Amino acid sequence: MKKLFYTFLIIVLLPLSVFGKDIPHATVIHAPQSVAQQQQFYVDIVVDTKGVSINGVQGAVTFSSDTLSFVRAETGTSNITLWIDQPVVKGNSVIFSGIIPGGFDGLINPFDQSAKLPAEIVRLVFVGKSAGVAAISTTNITVTDTDGKGTVEKLSDTSTTFPITTSVAPSVYTTPDTIAPTLSASIVNDKNLYDGHAVLVFTAIDKESGIDHVTLQEGDNDLSTIESPYLLHDQSRKSILLLHAYDVAGNVATITIAPLSSQTSTTVIVILILITLIILYVNYKKTRHNKNSV
Amino acid sequence: MVIIVAVLLVRTIVHATIHVTTSSNVFITAQVGGTPATPPGGGTTTPPAGGGGGGGGGAGGSSSSSSSTTTATNGMPTTVNFSGMGYPSSKVVILQDGATVITTTADPNANFSASLTGLVQGNYTFSVYTTDQDGHHSVSFSFPVYVTTGAAVNIGGIILAPTIDVDKAEVKRGDNEAIFGFAVPNSKVNISVHSDSEHLVSTTAGPTGAYLYNFDTTPLEYGGHNAQSRSLMDDKVSAQTDPVPFVVSTENKAKPTGCAASVGDINCDNKVNLVDFSVMAFWYKKGGTPPANVDLNNDGKINIVDFSILAYHWTG
Numbered sequence: 174m175k176k177l178f179y180t181f182l183i184i185v186l187l188p189l190s191v192f193g194k195d196i197p198h199a200t201v202i203h204a205p206q207s208v209a210q211q212q213q214f215y216v217d218i219v220v221d222t223k224g225v226s227i228n229g230v231q232g233a234v235t236f237s238s239d240t241l242s243f244v245r246a247e248t249g250t251s252n253i254t255l256w257i258d259q260p261v262v263k264g265n266s267v268i269f270s271g272i273i274p275g276g277f278d279g280l281i282n283p284f285d286q287s288a289k290l291p292a293e294i295v296r297l298v299f300v301g302k303s304a305g306v307a308a309i310s311t312t313n314i315t316v317t318d319t320d321g322k323g324t325v326e327k328l329s330d331t332s333t334t335f336p337i338t339t340s341v342a343p344s345v346y347t348t349p350d351t352i353a354p355t356l357s358a359s360i361v362n363d364k365n366l367y368d369g370h371a372v373l374v375f376t377a378i379d380k381e382s383g384i385d386h387v388t389l390q391e392g393d394n395d396l397s398t399i400e401s402p403y404l405l406h407d408q409s410r411k412s413i414l415l416l417h418a419y420d421v422a423g424n425v426a427t428i429t430i431a432p433l434s435s436q437t438s439t440t441v442i443v444i445l446i447l448i449t450l451i452i453l454y455v456n457y458k459k460t461r462h463n464k465n466s467v
Numbered sequence: 468m469v470i471i472v473a474v475l476l477v478r479t480i481v482h483a484t485i486h487v488t489t490s491s492n493v494f495i496t497a498q499v500g501g502t503p504a505t506p507p508g509g510g511t512t513t514p515p516a517g518g519g520g521g522g523g524g525g526a527g528g529s530s531s532s533s534s535s536t537t538t539a540t541n542g543m544p545t546t547v548n549f550s551g552m553g554y555p556s557s558k559v560v561i562l563q564d565g566a567t568v569i570t571t572t573a574d575p576n577a578n579f580s581a582s583l584t585g586l587v588q589g590n591y592t593f594s595v596y597t598t599d600q601d602g603h604h605s606v607s608f609s610f611p612v613y614v615t616t617g618a619a620v621n622i623g624g625i626i627l628a629p630t631i632d633v634d635k636a637e638v639k640r641g642d643n644e645a646i647f648g649f650a651v652p653n654s655k656v657n658i659s660v661h662s663d664s665e666h667l668v669s670t671t672a673g674p675t676g677a678y679l680y681n682f683d684t685t686p687l688e689y690g691g692h693n694a695q696s697r698s699l700m701d702d703k704v705s706a707q708t709d710p711v712p713f714v715v716s717t718e719n720k721a722k723p724t725g726c727a728a729s730v731g732d733i734n735c736d737n738k739v740n741l742v743d744f745s746v747m748a749f750w751y752k753k754g755g756t757p758p759a760n761v762d763l764n765n766d767g768k769i770n771i772v773d774f775s776i777l778a779y780h781w782t783g
Contacts, residue, residue: 257771273778275781281611284615322775322776324775366745374745401748
């Protein structure tokens with residue numbers, strides 16, 4: 174036990190030796206001190222930009238699958254604006270990539286501007302699987318500088334360990350969230366995107382628990398979980414599109430996109446009404462003019 | 468060089484001292500009706516283990532018993548106010564997390580102000596840019612800010628960068644290269660032409676914000692060069708423009724026009740936004756040889772570098 178404690182101390186204190194050096198960017202893992210079996214907890218993956226602006230991040234986080242089970246990734250508090258690869262688990266790794274239009278050189282807290290804060294990349298929720306030592310490490314994390322050239326900087330891998338103790342009682346981690354996501358969508362035709370076919374593009378944002386998934390119901394077709402960009406089945410655009418964005422807490426935002434024919438007929442109706450009104454107005458003026466002449 | 472820090476149970480993190488990289492005149496103030504919440508990503512606390520469903524939330528990394536949100540009090544709405552200077556009557560665009568949320572017009576003295584209300588507490592990246600009467604965009608002025616429910620955040624003193632262009636893609640050595648654009652009216656405009664050595668010149672923007680400098684290329688070597696500018700007014704300094712490239716050669720060649728000259732505008736709609744991102748994402752996932760206008764660094768593949776270049780030129 175004593176040996177384990179000293180090993181633990183070395184792991185904790187060793188990284189301190191590199192503090193104080195000039196660090197352009199650094200990955201930091203925020204993990205709990207200890208966890209029990211069947212207990213859910215989260216780990217935050219953070220990049221400290223040290224004031225240098227970055228606008229892209231990609232990489233992976235690996236975990237010890239013998240002691241930990243992956244539950245989900247939460248992106249609500251992430252500083253990543255657009256995900257190229259949504260965080261997804263593959264084996265014992267969670268991979269991700271995304272960009273920050275405008276760049277990120279540190280989060281400003283208006284109430285404490287003594288220092289800018291690091292970028293939160295993703296929050297990973299795990300559950301203790303079996304007693305032992307849990308290990309989490311970053312792998313091949315790279316960032317791109319906001320320099321217009323996409324200059325890539327590879328960050329050194331970092332890791333952390335903590336004990337998984339025997340279970341006291343199971344627990345579930347939830348992020349409080351009562352606010353629905355925001356969802357925006359449009360349909361585009363571009364020669365470089367599915368050869369110019371009608372494609373649905375959308376963004377879904379949730380600032381609390383983060384987006385869990387987005388579904389689309391296209392006319393009478395079955396509900397599908399989709400990602401942007403999405404090639405529509407109904408290229409004639411005669412179907413009503415129902416787009417739903419769900420956050421992790423289950424709140425939902427919905428957008429309905431009317432069929433193209435319906436949009437066209439609405440436009441035609443509006444034009445016809447306007448023409449009718451103009452004709453009526455002209456006739457009214459003529460009649461009035463004639464009356465005045467008489 | 469990059470050094471990584473492995474942290475386990477270490478609460479002390481070295482933060483960079485706050486500084487504004489794009490302008491020295493910006494100020495940020497805030498008022499709140501309730502108690503300000505703690506931003507996530509601060510890295511000063513350790514996440515809770517379990518906690519029976521408590522915890523973290525928007526406050527990220529706080530203990531499981533602490534609240535994740537701050538309730539608005541005194542009826543103060545959650546607001547972010549922006550103010551600063553563009554060019555006289557120029558269009559000013561404000562982006563929230565990459566999406567256009569406000570388009571306004573600067574007054575004849577180039578001042579602008581705008582407000583966003585009804586925001587949910589959390590991390591936001593706001594960007595501001597302006598467009599001159601020739602359709603050129605200034606570089607974006609961006610600030611990642613944590614917004615607290617019930618708080619009013621004021622971001623003022625924004626001096627938007629000038630626009631810049633040159634009249635020739637290739638200029639015969641000894642001829643003049645016209646360097647022009649728009650800036651804060653009546654401000655001094657410092658122009659830097661650089662390659663091996665840097666040549667600094669200056670001019671003054673007129674009352675409309677327009678500026679022009681005919682740069683004599685005699686002292687320049689044959690080959691590629693870049694021009695950049697920034698405006699100065701009293702003690703206020705704008706950010707620098709993006710570099711505009713040109714070549715000194717033995718003949719004059721006009722600049723290409725249209726979206727070929729606009730980096731990242733894949734669908735040629737004079738914007739760099741979600742549609743362009745979607746086209747790039749499509750080719751990223753498809754693989755193979757991407758179209759030339761999607762492959763922004765011309766390396767035959769789509770990867771994080773292309774997305775980074777796209778993000779840099781983002782207009783929303």
